[in-house]
Amino acid sequence: MKMHNFCAGPSILPKVVTEQLARSVVDHEGMGLSLLELSHRSDTFVKIISEAKSLLLELMGLDAEEYETLYLTGGASTQFYQVPFNLLNEGQTAAYLDTGRWSAKAIKEAKHFGNVAIVGSAANSGYDHIPKADFSRLEEPPAYLHITTNNTVSGSQIHEQISAPCPIVADMSSDILSKPMGDLSGHGLIYAGAQKNIGPAGTTIVIVKKSLLGKVDRAIPTMIDYRTHVKNLMFNTPPVISIYGCLLTLRWVKEQGLEQIQKNNAAKAALLYEEIDRNPLFRALVKEGSRSLMNVTFDLVEGYADRSESFLQLAAEAGCMALAGHRSVGGFRASLYNALPLESVAALVEVMQAFTAKHG
Amino acid sequence: MKMHNFCAGPSILPKVVTEQLARSVVDHEGMGLSLLELSHRSDTFVKIISEAKSLLLELMGLDAEEYETLYLTGGASTQFYQVPFNLLNEGQTAAYLDTGRWSAKAIKEAKHFGNVAIVGSAANSGYDHIPKADFSRLEEPPAYLHITTNNTVSGSQIHEQISAPCPIVADMSSDILSKPMGDLSGHGLIYAGAQKNIGPAGTTIVIVKKSLLGKVDRAIPTMIDYRTHVKNLMFNTPPVISIYGCLLTLRWVKEQGLEQIQKNNAAKAALLYEEIDRNPLFRALVKEGSRSLMNVTFDLVEGYADRSESFLQLAAEAGCMALAGHRSVGGFRASLYNALPLESVAALVEVMQAFTAKHG
Numbered sequence: 066m067k068m069h070n071f072c073a074g075p076s077i078l079p080k081v082v083t084e085q086l087a088r089s090v091v092d093h094e095g096m097g098l099s100l101l102e103l104s105h106r107s108d109t110f111v112k113i114i115s116e117a118k119s120l121l122l123e124l125m126g127l128d129a130e131e132y133e134t135l136y137l138t139g140g141a142s143t144q145f146y147q148v149p150f151n152l153l154n155e156g157q158t159a160a161y162l163d164t165g166r167w168s169a170k171a172i173k174e175a176k177h178f179g180n181v182a183i184v185g186s187a188a189n190s191g192y193d194h195i196p197k198a199d200f201s202r203l204e205e206p207p208a209y210l211h212i213t214t215n216n217t218v219s220g221s222q223i224h225e226q227i228s229a230p231c232p233i234v235a236d237m238s239s240d241i242l243s244k245p246m247g248d249l250s251g252h253g254l255i256y257a258g259a260q261k262n263i264g265p266a267g268t269t270i271v272i273v274k275k276s277l278l279g280k281v282d283r284a285i286p287t288m289i290d291y292r293t294h295v296k297n298l299m300f301n302t303p304p305v306i307s308i309y310g311c312l313l314t315l316r317w318v319k320e321q322g323l324e325q326i327q328k329n330n331a332a333k334a335a336l337l338y339e340e341i342d343r344n345p346l347f348r349a350l351v352k353e354g355s356r357s358l359m360n361v362t363f364d365l366v367e368g369y370a371d372r373s374e375s376f377l378q379l380a381a382e383a384g385c386m387a388l389a390g391h392r393s394v395g396g397f398r399a400s401l402y403n404a405l406p407l408e409s410v411a412a413l414v415e416v417m418q419a420f421t422a423k424h425g
Numbered sequence: 426m427k428m429h430n431f432c433a434g435p436s437i438l439p440k441v442v443t444e445q446l447a448r449s450v451v452d453h454e455g456m457g458l459s460l461l462e463l464s465h466r467s468d469t470f471v472k473i474i475s476e477a478k479s480l481l482l483e484l485m486g487l488d489a490e491e492y493e494t495l496y497l498t499g500g501a502s503t504q505f506y507q508v509p510f511n512l513l514n515e516g517q518t519a520a521y522l523d524t525g526r527w528s529a530k531a532i533k534e535a536k537h538f539g540n541v542a543i544v545g546s547a548a549n550s551g552y553d554h555i556p557k558a559d560f561s562r563l564e565e566p567p568a569y570l571h572i573t574t575n576n577t578v579s580g581s582q583i584h585e586q587i588s589a590p591c592p593i594v595a596d597m598s599s600d601i602l603s604k605p606m607g608d609l610s611g612h613g614l615i616y617a618g619a620q621k622n623i624g625p626a627g628t629t630i631v632i633v634k635k636s637l638l639g640k641v642d643r644a645i646p647t648m649i650d651y652r653t654h655v656k657n658l659m660f661n662t663p664p665v666i667s668i669y670g671c672l673l674t675l676r677w678v679k680e681q682g683l684e685q686i687q688k689n690n691a692a693k694a695a696l697l698y699e700e701i702d703r704n705p706l707f708r709a710l711v712k713e714g715s716r717s718l719m720n721v722t723f724d725l726v727e728g729y730a731d732r733s734e735s736f737l738q739l740a741a742e743a744g745c746m747a748l749a750g751h752r753s754v755g756g757f758r759a760s761l762y763n764a765l766p767l768e769s770v771a772a773l774v775e776v777m778q779a780f781t782a783k784h785g
Contacts, residue, residue: 068457072464075665083459087450090443097428099443101625101670104432104747138498138627139648142661146646174646260662265461267498267627267664286506286534288499301502302620304627305435306666310461387464 069409071399072387073217073360074239074261079404082264082313089309100309105302114298117312121263124318125246125255125272135271135294136308141238144256144269145171148234149178151291152254153208154281160184160200160207160231164223165192165216166393167236175211182207191394192219194355198227206230209253215240217261218391220362220398221355232277240359241270242318243403244327253277259307261359262403264314267307318403326403333401333410334358340414346421350396364396372424373397379423380416385409429769431759432747433577433720434599435620439764442624442673449669460669465662474658477672481623484678485606485615485632495631495654496668501598504616504629505531508594509538511651512614513568514641520544520560520567520591524583525552525576526753527596535571542567551754552579554715558587566590569613575600577621578751580722580758581715592637600719601630602678603763604687613637619667621719622763624674627667678763686763693761693770694718700774706781710756724756732784733757739783740776745769 070077093100093109103109118134137143148171153159157179161172163186175181182203185196198210210229215222217239227233232253241257249255253274260266271291278292287293293300318326338356341347341363350362365372376397380388390396399413430437453460453469463469478494497503508531513519517539521532523546535541542563545556558570570589575582577599587593592613601617609615613634620626631651638652647653653660678686698716701707701723710722725732736757740748750756759773 066457070458070462072462074662075461075463075465077462078459083450083461086461087447090447090450097426098430099438101435101443101446102430102432102437103435105435105626107747138500138664139503140498140661142648143499146648150646170647174648177644177646258662265666266465266662267667284537286510286537287530288502288506288534301500302435302618302626304498304664304667306625307627307664387467 066384069383069385069412070387070405071385071401071409071413073391073398073400074258075266076261076400076402077404078265078310078314079317081317082310085313086265086306086310090306101306103305105299105305110305111298113309113312114303117308117315120312120315120319121270122272124242124315124323125249127249127272131276132272132274133295135273135291136268136303136311137271137294138267138269138304140269141167141236141256141258142170144236144271145174146177147289147291148211148254148256149175150283150285150289151281152234152277153179155179155283158182158203158207160198160203160210160229162196162198162210162212162227163188164195164213164221166218166391167216167238168211168213171211171213171236179208184210187221192216192221193350194352195221195223198229200230209234212236215357215359217360217400218394219351220357220360221351222357222359224354232274240357242323242326243330243359245323259311261400264311265307267304268311270311329407330358330401330403333405333407334361336407336410336414337361337399337401340417344417344421346425347417350394359401361399361401362390362394362396364390369424375424376420379420380413383412383416385413385416388413426744429743429745429772430747430765431745431761431769431773433751433758433760434618435626436760436762437764438625438670438674439677441677442670445673446625446666446670450666461666463665465659465665470665471658473669473672474663477668477675480672480675480679481630482632484602484675484683485609487609487632491636492632492634493655495633495651496628496663496671497631497654498627498629498664500629501527501596501616501618502530504596504631505534506537507649507651508571508614508616509535510643510645510649511641512594512637513539515539515643518542518563518567520558520563520570520589522556522558522570522572522587523548524555524573524581526578526751527576527598528571528573531571531573531596539568544570547581552576552581553710554712555581555583558589560590569594572596575717575719577720577760578754579711580717580720581711582717582719584714592634600717602683602686603690603719605683619671621760622674624671625667627664628671630671689767690718690761690763693765693767694721696767696770696774697721697759697761700777704777704781706785707777710754719761721759721761722750722754722756724750729784735784736780739780740773743772743776745773745776748773
């Protein structure tokens, strides 16, 4: 049976990526050695990480003079404290836009280091929309504004460019490179766990404006200091296989082109949201205008809540997997990352129609 | 040509491991999906990480009631600050045995958090031996004693059990599971980058005595707090592929048996050190009694220094790769991790003899 993988992350990867990765795990480019057995200081891997760095910057449309790309580890969850450790002085204020579960986690960690001003929050309405950022109560510009561009759990996404009186720090874990990235010049730092649109789990991308670093008073342990990784191509052994997976995925992204990827993603999301809005048994969880193109959250309408399992069962029989909503939200979630084909969404829509024909 | 991989890490892995990994990267156990595309919360991966945790503890001979195994990221370099962040109060003293480059790095990071007492150092003699630990100058027992059991760069290894008036924290990155681990009950925390004897790069093993945690006064950011990872099987997305690689390697270790692995490692090291001591053109860099069975460091004798490149060239022609010493030491280094067969060492010895026949 053809599987339709709606996993929220780790998630579907282009087949050319997994196939090339598998070949390299056995014998990398005919060297007679697995990529896993090579020194990270070998010419082979130095070329891989160097290309992964420059290609990411190119696809983001950022300038290598101003910005540095890092392949770190520890996930976005590590960035929640690494960002304020490096960018927020004690006594200083950072602004946070509270758009979902991950924003809230970032806010919690920032409080270890300085003051946090919540300049907008959708917490009271179950994160069903993107709130406006309001800086009017702040007496002076904050150290930075932290945003989460796409909210994997609740299923909302920032669609309008946010302007701020300070550098923007953006957690782009779940929508990075899902479209042309536009003007990022207001961004001081961008981070993303790789395991959605960028590659396999195991590495975290950080893109940092170099001029922002070195401005806090506290001493920073070496590994958590961004400057360590800006200065050293590899300060210590990086997650070799994950970085190679990212490089292969980035090459695939470049080959597709971000405009084409955006078109595909828009078509997939439109197909699914149209069915959700049309089908009398389903409802979307996020308001129009804030809906995510990457993670579509929906549920059965009132009175049908006890049939969730039947729906998931029917979906599974059609090869549609990983559709249960996040445990904190419930309902359903279909993640439509770059590598998911339109036919998978079509298969899901068919399942929804079959379900309604049976239960409606 | 058969390759003989003397890489210091990432390094040689058992062939059964790379072959199974490659299969899973394409299609994990016939599921029709790559292991890289599966949610870390899937039953499939929960089973993998659970077995990886319990098998490691079993091989270490430690009790699951007392100790917890964690698969973290960031390498041993992250442990250099995570250990004192969690275990060393401000004003308190931690003891460090300075046995090499990595010990020195660990010492540097600990100073961010409390006082450091160096209870023994071999820095003044180029780390050519393991110094004794002397606690007599300390007025009270330190928070912990930090040791590096094997020194990958200089090529020394602790062969005698160290006793301390406090819990031992051990960086075992380069000799963990290279032999039966003996009595580890005095250890409060053990850590190791995976990329030598445990698996591919990308994950760091931490084994922690649970009763040691929660005793420092400072607030600890969530991700760097060991308790977060003790409480949650997976707090965030872990490096899936690296952990699966560890599980496969640990299964291989169990199948071989640690006694047999120790015998093999002893035979490999003996063969190489005998040649170094016997051959008039070579000399060992570490004193007898402190020599590492994992990383054998050696050089040409005086007067032959300008022929280093010729030796490396001759070795390369015989398929013996990655023999250049660490850039801070020079000379040669042959890493003889568990997966390296005796025949590779024999091939290297042949090269040394051929070199001497030509240049001696």
